[in-house]
Amino acid sequence: MGSADSKLNFRKAVIQLTTKTQPVEATDDAFWDQFWADTATSVQDVFALVPAAEIRAVREESPSNLATLCYKAVEKLVQGAESGCHSEKERQIVLNCSRLLTRVLPYIFEDPDWRGFFWSTVPGAGRGGQGEDDDENARPLAESLLLAIADLLFCPDFTVQSHRRSTVDSAEDIHSLDSCEYIWEAGVGFAHSPQPSYIHDMNRMELLKLLVTCFSEAMYLPPAPDSGNTNPWVQFFCSAENRHALPLFTSLLNTVCAYDPVGYGIPYNHLIFSDYREPLVEEAAQVLIVTLDHDSATSTSPTVDGTTTGTAMDDADPPGPENLFVNYLSRIHREEDFQFILKGIARLLSNPLVQTYLPNSTKKIQFHQELLVLFWKLCDFNKKFLFFVLKSSDVLDILVPILYFLNDARADQSRVGLMHIGVFILLLLSGERNFGVRLNKPYSVRVPMDIPVFTGTHADLLIVVFHKIITSGHQRLQPLFDCLLTIVVNVSPYLKSLSMVAANKLLHLLEAFSTTWFLFSAAQNHHLVFFLLEVFNNIIQYQFDGNSNLVYAIIRKRSVFHQLANLPTDLPAIHKALQRRRRAPEPLSRTGSQEGASMEGSRPAAPAEPGTLKTSLVATPGLAPAGGGGGCGYQQQVWGEGIDKLTEKSQVSEDGTLRSLESAPQQNSAEGSPAAEEPSQVWREQRRLSNASASGQWNPTSEWVLSWKSKLPLQTIMRLLQVLVPQVEKICIDKGLTDESEILRFLQHGTLVGLLPVPHPILIRKYQANSGTAMWFRTYMWGVIYLRNVDPPVWYDTDVKLFEIQRV
Numbered sequence: 001m002g003s004a005d006s007k008l009n010f011r012k013a014v015i016q017l018t019t020k021t022q023p024v025e026a027t028d029d030a031f032w033d034q035f036w037a038d039t040a041t042s043v044q045d046v047f048a049l050v051p052a053a054e055i056r057a058v059r060e061e062s063p064s065n066l067a068t069l070c071y072k073a074v075e076k077l078v079q080g081a082e083s084g085c086h087s088e089k090e091r092q093i094v095l096n097c098s099r100l101l102t103r104v105l106p107y108i109f110e111d112p113d114w115r116g117f118f119w120s121t122v123p124g125a126g127r128g129g130q131g132e133d134d135d136e137n138a139r140p141l142a143e144s145l146l147l148a149i150a151d152l153l154f155c156p157d158f159t160v161q162s163h164r165r166s167t168v169d170s171a172e173d174i175h176s177l178d179s180c181e182y183i184w185e186a187g188v189g190f191a192h193s194p195q196p197s198y199i200h201d202m203n204r205m206e207l208l209k210l211l212v213t214c215f216s217e218a219m220y221l222p223p224a225p226d227s228g229n230t231n232p233w234v235q236f237f238c239s240a241e242n243r244h245a246l247p248l249f250t251s252l253l254n255t256v257c258a259y260d261p262v263g264y265g266i267p268y269n270h271l272i273f274s275d276y277r278e279p280l281v282e283e284a285a286q287v288l289i290v291t292l293d294h295d296s297a298t299s300t301s302p303t304v305d306g307t308t309t310g311t312a313m314d315d316a317d318p319p320g321p322e323n324l325f326v327n328y329l330s331r332i333h334r335e336e337d338f339q340f341i342l343k344g345i346a347r348l349l350s351n352p353l354v355q356t357y358l359p360n361s362t363k364k365i366q367f368h369q370e371l372l373v374l375f376w377k378l379c380d381f382n383k384k385f386l387f388f389v390l391k392s393s394d395v396l397d398i399l400v401p402i403l404y405f406l407n408d409a410r411a412d413q414s415r416v417g418l419m420h421i422g423v424f425i426l427l428l429l430s431g432e433r434n435f436g437v438r439l440n441k442p443y444s445v446r447v448p449m450d451i452p453v454f455t456g457t458h459a460d461l462l463i464v465v466f467h468k469i470i471t472s473g474h475q476r477l478q479p480l481f482d483c484l485l486t487i488v489v490n491v492s493p494y495l496k497s498l499s500m501v502a503a504n505k506l507l508h509l510l511e512a513f514s515t516t517w518f519l520f521s522a523a524q525n526h527h528l529v530f531f532l533l534e535v536f537n538n539i540i541q542y543q544f545d546g547n548s549n550l551v552y553a554i555i556r557k558r559s560v561f562h563q564l565a566n567l568p569t570d571l572p573a574i575h576k577a578l579q580r581r582r583r584a585p586e587p588l589s590r591t592g593s594q595e596g597a598s599m600e601g602s603r604p605a606a607p608a609e610p611g612t613l614k615t616s617l618v619a620t621p622g623l624a625p626a627g628g629g630g631g632c633g634y635q636q637q638v639w640g641e642g643i644d645k646l647t648e649k650s651q652v653s654e655d656g657t658l659r660s661l662e663s664a665p666q667q668n669s670a671e672g673s674p675a676a677e678e679p680s681q682v683w684r685e686q687r688r689l690s691n692a693s694a695s696g697q698w699n700p701t702s703e704w705v706l707s708w709k710s711k712l713p714l715q716t717i718m719r720l721l722q723v724l725v726p727q728v729e730k731i732c733i734d735k736g737l738t739d740e741s742e743i744l745r746f747l748q749h750g751t752l753v754g755l756l757p758v759p760h761p762i763l764i765r766k767y768q769a770n771s772g773t774a775m776w777f778r779t780y781m782w783g784v785i786y787l788r789n790v791d792p793p794v795w796y797d798t799d800v801k802l803f804e805i806q807r808v
Contacts, residue, residue: 006039011049018054023064032072036096037089043206046099047792055107059114067117070104073097074145081151085158094152095203098210101145102794105213109220110799118142119232146214146237149207150244153251154179159204161194179247187254187344188337201280208283211237212785213794215290219782222801223775231293238291238323245324249291252284253329256374257344261351261365278365285370286785291325292377293781295774330381338388345375346397353404353447368405369784372421373777379428380769390434393441396458400447402426403465407449410473414614417780419469423483424767426462430487431766433652436494456499463488463498467505471512482524485531486647486765492538493652493762497546503553506535511560516568516577520700526708529564534763537716540752541759548747551720552740555728558721565714569705578700615783615803646773647765715757723755779803 013034017024024031041049058066080094108114121138156162160182184204186193214233238245259281332338349372351365375398379386389395402422409415429435439459451464466484469477488506498506512518513528536554539547554561568574727750728743735742783803786795 007041007045007049009034010039010041010045014050014054017065017069018057018062020062020065023062024068026068026072032069035069035100036073036076036093039092039096041096041099043099043102043209043792046096046103050100050103052107052797055104059107059111066104066108070101070108070117071141073101074141074148077101077148077152078144081148081155085152085155091158091203094158095206098206102206102210102213102792106216106220106795106798109217115217115220118145142214142233143236143241146211146233147242149211149214150237150242150248153204153207153248154182154244156182159200159207160184161197161200179244183247183254184251185254185258187250187258187340188332189250190254193258196277198276201276205280205283208280208287209789209794212283212286212290212789215287216782216785216795218293218778219786219795219800219802220798223779223803234291234293235323238325240324242324246328249288249325249328252288253341255284256281256288256348256371257341259344259348261348262354282367282370282788285367285374286788288325289370289373289377289781290785291323292329292374292381293778294323294326294381295769295771326381329378332382333384335388338385341378341385342389342394342398345371345378346394346401349375349401350397353401367788368401369418369421370788372402372405372418372425373781373784376421376425376428376777379425386428386432387434390429390432390438393438395429395435395438396441399426399429399439399458399462400445403461404447404449407451407465407468410469410477413474413476416474416476417615417783419473419477419480420776421780423480423487424773426487427483427490427647428767430490431647431650431764433494433764436491439491439494440496452501454499454501456502457495457497459491459495460499460502462491463502463505467509470509481528482531483646485528485535489531489534489538490764492535493542495539495547496543498539498550500549500553503547503550506532506550507553507557507560510536511557514560514564516573517580519567520574520577520705521698523698523700523704530708530712533713533717537713537760538762540716540720541756542762544752548744548750551724551747552744554717555721555725558725561714561717561721564712565718567705567709569702569709571702574700574702574705614806615779615786616806646767646770648768650764650766652762652764713760719756720752723752724750 013031016031026032055066058069074097076093076097080090080097083090085091085094108117119140119142121140153159154177156177163181180190182194183190183192184194215231215237217233218231236242242248259277261278332341348365349368352368354364379389389398402425405418406422409418436459439462440457443456443458443461449465451461451468454460454464466488469484470481510529510532513525513532519526519529536550539550544551568577724747728746731743731746779802786800786803786805789795
């Protein structure tokens with residue numbers, strides 16, 4: 001039958017389904033077979049031939065027909081899995097049913113009355129598929145569907161290479177088949193790399209697309225921070241009921257991490273050959289991150305002692321989450337597996353940065369957001385992996401692409417989610433001492449970024465990019481400022497020598513954040529000044545010797561510190577500062593330099609690509625300005641309470657170990673205490689005040705200014721200025737100097753031993769999981785998946801509840 005004929009018949013069947021007033025009997029095979037038996041329709045055809053309005057019409061007017069269609073399509077998949085799909089006809093039926101279900105499922109999920117349909121048992125659909133009617137054998141339709149998909153993903157000659165020597169041998173029995181021998185790609189726990197097959201990759205990709213569609217019920221439920229993760233589809237698929245859980249997890253992970261988009265390095269090769277692997281890798285990455293959507297804050301993660309060797313997963317089977325995918329991920333422990341995963345993710349994240357002499361000659365992947373979520377999950381669920389990442393300078397291969405994406409997306413409002421996940425990952429990494437140490441490696445690879453040229457380290461790169469985000473990003477990034485500066489505070493005690501460019505950027509931020517109108521215009525703005533002072537104190541106390549550039553920048557900008565020390569606290573001065581703000585046009589929503597002029601590098605936010613959609617995220621706990629999600633442009637209430645909700649303070653002991661400060665009593669001297677060790681009651685007071693600020697009734701008082709001004713940690717810097725400024729001035733007068741290099745040479749050889757206050761303990765704020773951030777990740781992940789699946793547009797124009805879709 002010609003393709004045009006088959007499409008016509010298929011279309012006729014769809015019309016009959018909507019127009020038949022009598023329900024069509026399930027036994028009427030001649031009618032139902034029109035949907036899958038004779039047709040060779042692509043998934044794009046199915047989406048075109050089955051319009052949304054008609055699916056909804058069947059759902060409302062002939063519900064039993066829709067129910068039978070779903071039931072029959074699942075039955076065909078189960079039969080295909082049972083038989084092993086040996087004939088071409090069977091494979092075609094399986095693919096057609098898979099495409100049809102991918103089309104219909106979102107319309108089942110969007111209707112609350114239908115949502116339970118797949119979890120009901122269908123009479124006659126026994127667990128063995130033999131039509132036994134007893135309760136014991138009845139399986140919910142969803143379970144039958146998921147198990148059939150799992151079986152089909154390891155079907156010899158359909159989705160995997162057959163191990164049979166010849167076709168004369170009897171076909172492999174699907175029930176006795178050990179799918180661990182059929183893992184799709186070499187890597188974690190599997191050494192054999194099967195022969196690549198375009199057909200197998202395409203068939204896997206279609207089945208994985210159906211799987212993600214099954215899991216997408218989550219999109220049709222409004223965000224609820226307390227709900228935990230109860231996606232019944234994911235829960236069942238990742239349970240011990242799925243005998244293919246381990247080989248499938250391994251196949252997905254290895255397929256993603258082994259993928260090399262550049263291939264053999266032939267320029268323009270992606271234009272000559274179509275890369276059939278990329279769609280599969282994208283789909284595999286999406287299935288992986290959805291199956292790993294598990295709230296680590298509410299579960300006990302497996303603890304692994306790592307004594308086992310020889311197996312990819314730890315044999316000790318620690319008590320862990322029932323989600324086997326999370327369990328397997330948390331138990332990977334061999335160095336060579338970590339190396340394979342890290343190299344693969346770093347290679348793919350770096351791919352969009354690859355520069356060649358021939359424009360557009362290398363393939364650029366588009367699924368970096370899925371990769372960032374996957375990397376986050378790896379670090380969150382497998383602490384050994386996190387420590388492995390930080391053990392060598394390989395972590396910089398993850399850092400540089402993240403900084404590239406942050407810089408690239410800073411002015412595009414539709415990519416605010418990408419900004420958040422990039423910053424989240426850096427916050428997580430910065431909680432470990434090794435990250436700060438690794439940043440001292442010289443930065444020599446020149447990545448295409450519109451930032452000032454500098455000669456220095458990866459720490460300089462991080463500071464320069466963060467400065468750019470703060471001074472020239474769009475308004476919705478304001479809630480991230482605390483987070484960005486927390487990262488800088490966390491790494492600051494380990495930074496051996498900042499470049500002059502980075503030192504000036506830090507002083508420029510302090511100058512902007514310490515203007516009186518900025519400090520007085522919102523209840524939490526002064527936190528930013530505390531963070532920056534803590535950065536300077538850490539570097540002066542712990543890394544004074546190599547940081548003459550920063551010391552020189554501090555001396556040059558000493559007036560900023562004197563102004564802070566003499567900050568007015570009387571009401572007339574406060575009101576005058578705020579009046580000045582209203583007169584001067586705001587250079588940035590949350591920043592401005594001393595003169596009120598536009599900050600260097602600032603520019604209006606670039607519009608998003610024309611025609612793009614964006615998904616609005618729930619407010620990030622600990623990031624949204626307290627009291628209103630509006631600061632993020634998010635629709636949901638705020639669950640966080642500032643950066644202190646998102647992080648846990650730990651103090652570094654002399655032996656380098658960390659001690660949590662959350663439960664310890666907090667000591668505070670009036671000055672010299674670590675900057676954001678403002679006592680917790682001050683933070684609580686800020687919460688109360690900033691609620692008022694968000695609702696537009698913010699009125700700073702003298703008492704409020706005094707409450708934090710007295711705790712500004714200026715003692716160390718003032719002592720440094722007191723000692724060094726007269727010496728530097730003397731050199732300038734004696735030698736008639738205007739040359740910086742002579743002063744820097746003097747500062748390089750200077751010492752402040754015995755002159756500074758006793759070094760304060762190093763304070764690290766480690767990221768702390770909570771149910772709010774788990775909810776944020778879930779929303780972000782599904783938003784990315786929604787927007788990335790445009791061909792076919794699986795969820796387009798359905799009634800999604802987890803986020804709002806906005807045309808940009």
